[in-house]
Amino acid sequence: MTRNILLAGFGGQGILFAGKVMAYAGLIEEKEISWLPSYGPEMRGGTANCSVCISDDPIGSPLVLKPDILVAMNLPSYDKFINEAAPGATVVVDSTLVEKRTERTDINVFYVPATKLANENGLKGLANIICVGKLLKETGFASYDAVEAAIRKCVPAKKAAMVDFNLNALKLGMDN
Amino acid sequence: MxxxxxxxxxxxxxxxxxxxxxxxxxxxxxxxxxxxxxxxxxxxxxxxxxxxxxxxxxxxxxxxxxxxxxxxxxxxxxxxxxxxxxxxxxxxxxxxxxxxxxxxxxxxxxxxxxxxxxxxxxxxxxxxxxxxxxxxxxxxxxxxxxxxxxxxxxxxxxxxxxxxxxxxxxxxxxxxxxxxxxxxxxxxxxxxxxxxxxxxxxxxxxxxxxxxxxxxxxxxxxxxxxxxxxxxxxxxASAENYLTEDADIVVVAYGASSRIVKSAVNAARAKGIKAGMIRPITLWPFPVNAIADAAKTAKRFLCVEMSMGQMIDDVRLALNGAAPVDFFGRTGGIIPSPAEVLEQIEKLAE
Amino acid sequence: MSIVFERPHALLDVTTNYCPGCTHGIIHKLVAQVIDELGCEGTTVGVAPVGCSVMAYNFFGCDMVQAPHGRAPAVATGLKRALPENVIFTYQGDGDLAAIGTAETVHAATRGENITIIFVNNAIYGMTGGQMAPTSLPGQVTQTTPYGRDTSTAGYPVRVCEMLSTLSGTAYAERVAVDTIPNIRKAKAAIRKAFDTQIAKKGFSIVEVLSTCPTNWGLTPDEALQWLRDNMMPYYPLGVYKDTTKEEK
Known part of the structure; x- marks a missing residue:
């Protein structure tokens, strides 16, 4: 089984970090994985996205064009990718920042007010992990333990205090 | 491990x-x-x-x-x-x-x-x-x-x-x-x-x-x-052969584009097309023998690159006329999609 | 019979390719004498440039590397970083150092790269047959300034020691000449001082040597020395431009 994941939003929303957490969870479960970021000037405030593949088999193309898991954290990303999602895809949209609703009925879309939830729960800047929590609940892309371990691995030592906030955000996402 | x-x-x-x-x-x-x-x-x-x-x-x-x-x-x-x-x-x-x-x-x-x-x-x-x-x-x-x-x-x-x-x-x-x-x-x-x-x-x-x-x-x-x-x-000289043994169509690609081609070859196989890939690991020396050997059984070659076609020169030299070579490439910083490559393979299979 | 003078050991007993009357030979000898005095031939690696002294690798007895045009300070940097305890020097002409290799020279100096540059300034491109150098004087006739260097179109000569002495990484910069016996003695003392500076790990050192090119200047060796005194010395005053080894005392 191969999961082709695309995460997209503004630079600064932690898109690449969220992708890294998902990739690491796959690594911990001894899957084949790849993580491919967009790079360049658009990273500094423009749109950022990253492709993550988690698979039982060696990964061919690491570039995800037809995601079966999509996270859209801003309107430009939603507009760009919502119609690219593969039929049957699981999609998480940050509904604090995206007011639109898709007319597609062949995909499962979850509108989560991630940014609002983060701000209200003292988790400013962790809307990304709230989205990961939601995805975890809806797709089971990895075990909870693997994702928790991945967070511990991905939060840099200098910011160790952020681990608990990330774990809270993950749980918040799973409960919404 | x-x-x-x-x-x-x-x-x-x-x-x-x-x-x-x-x-x-x-x-x-x-x-x-x-x-x-x-x-x-x-x-x-x-x-x-x-x-x-x-x-x-x-x-x-x-x-x-x-x-x-x-x-x-x-x-x-x-x-x-x-x-x-x-x-x-x-x-x-x-x-x-x-x-x-x-x-x-x-x-x-x-x-x-x-x-x-x-x-x-x-x-x-x-x-x-x-x-x-x-x-x-x-x-x-x-x-x-x-x-x-x-x-x-x-x-x-x-x-x-x-x-x-x-x-x-x-x-x-x-x-x-x-x-x-x-x-x-x-x-x-x-x-x-x-x-x-x-x-x-x-x-x-x-x-x-x-x-x-x-x-x-x-x-x-x-x-x-x-x-x-x-x-x-x-x-x-070194190359990876992927599903070439019985392949009618052999795609030649290296580096990033070979990742895309692998996905396309898998998709072609799923559709019953006998496609394979040769991936040069060394570009110089070019794995001439791997290409020439594949020509003994393959009918057509397709070179896929993220350029307007450069390695294709070496593929042609290696084939020395033994089989026709087609080209597909994207350039300017665009990575071709597996679907695009599959389309090319399908065309050659017709 | 006692020996009062002999060829320095670090200068090999081979025929050079320099023209009669050229002062490269004197400068080679001075460098080799300093290497002998310091007993460092076995730990020295020299870098030859592109230009008349391109084949310096055949003349010096220490290990030698031949660098692309202008890149000797970068090559020397690589050598020094790999061999921090060895003595690394470059031997470069004015076109090599002050035109095509300006960036490499300035940045080696500003990094305080612990190397020594022997900079031979004869105000002309010798090997290619006498074209304008970055140090050719205003009005100087060369193959590419047949009407004299016109500063309105060809700009002004670069004063290398003055320029490099503004950089914090430069430990020692001196301009000398090899036109007279007293000046040759001073030149040798300066080269010795530059090597000493490097051995003491004080940073970048450069000795600019005003030199002649009788062939391309179209003068006899004697006339060339006089031309150097009359024309080059006023524009390129001799002296110590920077010496941080003194400041520290």
Whole structure:
């Protein structure tokens, strides 16, 4: 089984970090994985996205064009990718920042007010992990333990205090 | 199983170079290879090595020339426009029979081009890495793990054959993260009696030089070097064959585009099309035999590159008319999609 | 019979390619004498440039590396970083150092790269047959300034010691000449001082040597020395431009 994941939003929303957490969870479960970021000037405030593949088999193309898991954290990303999602895809949209609703009925879309939830729960800047929590609940892309371990691995030592906030955000996402 | 790390291609290259015994890195910032320099800047001071940010790519490659002359393992990295600047020094390095490793994380061109992944520097790497009659060994890994493996080979073969070795990567492979484990492989230590490291009054002075004013003398050094190239061709040409045994259509692709092609070949197989792939791992020497052997059974060849078609020249030369070759490419920094490649395969299968 | 003078050991007993009357030979000898005095031939690596002294690798007895045009300071940097305990020097002409290699020179100096540059300034490109150099004087006739160097189109000569002495990484910069016996003695003392500076790990050192090119200047060796005194010395005053080894005392 191969999961082709695309995460997209503004630079600064932690898109690449969220992708890294998902990739690491796959690594911990001894899957084949790849993580491919967009790079360049658009990273500094423009749109950022990253492709993550988690698979039982060696990964061919690491570039995800037809995601079966999509996270859209801003309107430009939603507009760009919502119609690219593969039929049957699981999609998480940050509904604090995206007011639109898709007319597609062949995909499962979850509108989560991630940014609002983060701000209200003292988790400013962790809307990304709230989205990961939601995805975890809806797709089971990895075990909870693997994702928790991945967070511990991905939060840099200098910011160790952020681990608990990330774990809270993950749980918040799973409960919404 | 050895521990697997999640690392960017650029970072894995840098760490592998250190493990292969490289303690000297000279570079200059350019996207999308800068992680290599940043990684070296962080690691080298902690292990007693040299990281130096030069004033230009030209200076950096000449620092490489100096360090290689002293006999140490030395690395530089850049991306397409920066490699153009390094070609002067590379020609001198080749002409002086110096070993070194150069990483090219290709981006779109010509000119300042773009910063997205590209394979438009195949000709430069295999044909035109500076003036004069010479080659560099060129490795084209297609995964983060393979990058690590070829770094060891690159340093070992640079020292063994006293030639510059290039690792031809691109923005996609450099920026992507994949699991990687580092081999339990000792850095090969070769005696370098030719090095200019001070004769300690124990031998005649060593001269590192590429100047020969007598044409007969220059011809001899070039011819001798080409004899070494023949050994390199015989020993190092390498390719991966993927589902080629019964393939009617063989796609030839290297590096990033081979990842896309693999997906397309799998999709074609799922549709009952007998497709396969040959992936050159060394671009020079080009794996001529792998291509020629495939022509014994395959009916058609398709070359897929992130350029307007450069490696296709070598594919045609290898086939020598044995089978027709088609081309599909995207350029300017665009990565072709597996669907696009599949469409080409399907067309050929009709 | 006692020996009062002999060829320095670090200067090999080979025929050079220099023209009769050229002062490269004197400068080579001075460098080799200093290497002998310091007993460092076995630990020294020299870097030859592109230009008349391109084949210096055949003349010096220490290990030698031949660099691309202008890149000797970068090559020397690579050598020094790999061999921090060795003595590394470059031997460069004015076109090599102050035109095509300006960036390499300035940045080696500003890094405080612990190397020594012997800079031979004869105000002309010798090997290619007498074209304008970055140090050719205003009004100087060369193959590419047949009506004299016109500063309105060809700009002004570069004063290398003055320029490099503004950089914090430069430890020692002196301009000398080899036109008279007293000046030759001073030149040797300066080269010795530059090597000493490097051995003491004080940073970048450069000795600029005003030199002649009788062939391309179209003068006899004697006339050339007089031309150097009359024309070069006023524009390129001799002296110590920077010496941080003194400041530290």
């Amino acid at each position: 050895a521990e697997r790390f999640l690392m960017k291609g650029n970072e894995a290259l840098a760490e592998a170079a250190i493990m292969a015994g490289c303690r000297h890195y000279f570079g200059y910032p350019i996207t999308p290879q800068t992680e290599i320099a940043a990684y070296m800047a962080k690691r080298m001071p902690k292990i007693g090595g040299t990281f130096l940010q030069a004033e230009s790519e030209i200076a950096a490659i000449n620092m490489v020339l100096g360090a290689a002359s002293a006999g140490v393992r030395v690395l530089t990295s850049s991306s397409s426009p920066g490699i153009s600047l390094k070609t002067e020094g590379l020609s001198y390095i080749a002409g002086s029979d110096l070993p070194c490793v150069i990483i090219d994380v290709q981006r779109g061109g010509p000119g300042l081009g773009g910063i997205q992944p590209s394979q438009a520097d195949y000709w430069q790497a295999t044909r035109a890495l500076g003036h004069g009659d010479y080659f560099a060994i060129v490795y084209a890994p297609n995964s983060v793990q393979e990058m690590v493996n070829v770094v060891f080979d690159a340093f070992d073969n640079a020292d063994t054959y006293r030639v510059p070795v290039m690792i031809l990567s691109d923005g996609m492979l450099g920026q992507m993260m994949e699991p990687v484990s580092f081999p339990e492989r000792e850095a090969k230590v070769l005696d370098k009696p030719w090095a200019a490291c001070g004769h300690k009054n124990e031998r005649k002075h060593n001269i590192i030089n590429s100047l020969y004013l007598q044409p007969q003398e220059l011809e001899k050094t070039v011819v001798d070097r080409f004899k070494r190239y023949e050994i390199i061709k015989e020993k190092l």
